[in-house]
Amino acid sequence: MRQQPIAKVGLLVLATATALVACGGGDGPNYPTLSGERPLVIGHRGASGYLPDHTLEGYRKAIEMGADFIEPDLVATQDGVLIARHEPNITGTTDVSTRAEFASRKTRKVVDGVEEEGWFASDFTLAEIKTLRAIQPMADRDQSFNGKYQIPTLDEVLDLARSEGAKAGRTVGVYPETKHPTYHVNLGLKLEDRLLATLARYGYTTKASPVIVQSFEVSNLQYLRTKTQVRLVQLVDADDVKADGSMSLVAPYDKPYDFAVAGDARTFASLLTPAGLKEVKTYADGVGPWKPYLIPSRQVDANNDGKPDDLNGDGKIDDRDRVMMAPTSVVKDAHAAGLFVHAYTFRSEAKRLASDFKGDPKAEYQLFFDLGVDGVFSDFPDHAKAAREN
Numbered sequence: 001m002r003q004q005p006i007a008k009v010g011l012l013v014l015a016t017a018t019a020l021v022a023c024g025g026g027d028g029p030n031y032p033t034l035s036g037e038r039p040l041v042i043g044h045r046g047a048s049g050y051l052p053d054h055t056l057e058g059y060r061k062a063i064e065m066g067a068d069f070i071e072p073d074l075v076a077t078q079d080g081v082l083i084a085r086h087e088p089n090i091t092g093t094t095d096v097s098t099r100a101e102f103a104s105r106k107t108r109k110v111v112d113g114v115e116e117e118g119w120f121a122s123d124f125t126l127a128e129i130k131t132l133r134a135i136q137p138m139a140d141r142d143q144s145f146n147g148k149y150q151i152p153t154l155d156e157v158l159d160l161a162r163s164e165g166a167k168a169g170r171t172v173g174v175y176p177e178t179k180h181p182t183y184h185v186n187l188g189l190k191l192e193d194r195l196l197a198t199l200a201r202y203g204y205t206t207k208a209s210p211v212i213v214q215s216f217e218v219s220n221l222q223y224l225r226t227k228t229q230v231r232l233v234q235l236v237d238a239d240d241v242k243a244d245g246s247m248s249l250v251a252p253y254d255k256p257y258d259f260a261v262a263g264d265a266r267t268f269a270s271l272l273t274p275a276g277l278k279e280v281k282t283y284a285d286g287v288g289p290w291k292p293y294l295i296p297s298r299q300v301d302a303n304n305d306g307k308p309d310d311l312n313g314d315g316k317i318d319d320r321d322r323v324m325m326a327p328t329s330v331v332k333d334a335h336a337a338g339l340f341v342h343a344y345t346f347r348s349e350a351k352r353l354a355s356d357f358k359g360d361p362k363a364e365y366q367l368f369f370d371l372g373v374d375g376v377f378s379d380f381p382d383h384a385k386a387a388r389e390n
């Protein structure tokens, strides 16, 4: 689903030059991707289906599982260091709430117009952040690694991609997301220049660099385009999918937050129209839509009682009780505009798969690969890779 604080997730996607190198050229099957090369497997927050999000251990596992890219979300510490966390609010992804020495840091902040309570990265120095340990934020996933792993910096993630890639004999890309760019500017902790300076230190300044930068906001990507040639991706979110399969656009997930601040009427959906995609192409190389924008799913109400049918008869209504619909034209339209498409988020748990897939995550990947997506953000990169090799 959409990008929720805490339970929600990251995103995104892409890379063509590296895939070419990894393939050793144009042999093998021809894929319906923008480049004709095989779609990318992006380890979403690492291998977050297995290990706590955004830890070096999780990223390493994603690489071992064959991810082409690993995906760190970026927020800033008080001393301006970029660290990998999904939210500025670190309450749900670290053990900070159990640390007596930080009890007084608990506070309230407004993130993209919504007030939140908890502990925030920008109130901690990097040295303090390093005393914390990561927690698995999804209650239904393995909690046994909680409290074991540190919070990595962007530099550490880039170093890991290089060293593990060298060990594996292939290029491993890094797919950083600037989280809540407007929020960080208002804190005096603008992310973009810090990110550019770091990437420049690694020599990552061109389209061929093993880096793709993603964001849900627009003006920061436009700014980045004036400063770097590394690939940029416009993320496209929504609040939810309605019963009929149409997208629910409710603030703050209705539009890029910089649009909200500027009073721009355009929504996330506006960015995926043919005209919107053409505009995105002026500053980005690809789009990273939430996957129901590409292939929606709907609930069933066969007896017209106004309630969704419990298709698998387990007494609950979840994704297993939805059926896949016909694809939209977004992938075709994006490719026509010259944009690659990296879709998020692919999750293997049975309860997160539509009824069509009968509990087999590979069937879902196959559907999206057949549609021509250029990459998938996956919590289970081993499953994504296996589906691609199939």
Ligand SMILES: [Ca+2]
Residues within 6 Å of the ligand: 310, 311, 312, 313, 314, 315, 316, 317, 318, 320, 321
């Ligand atoms: Ca059910």
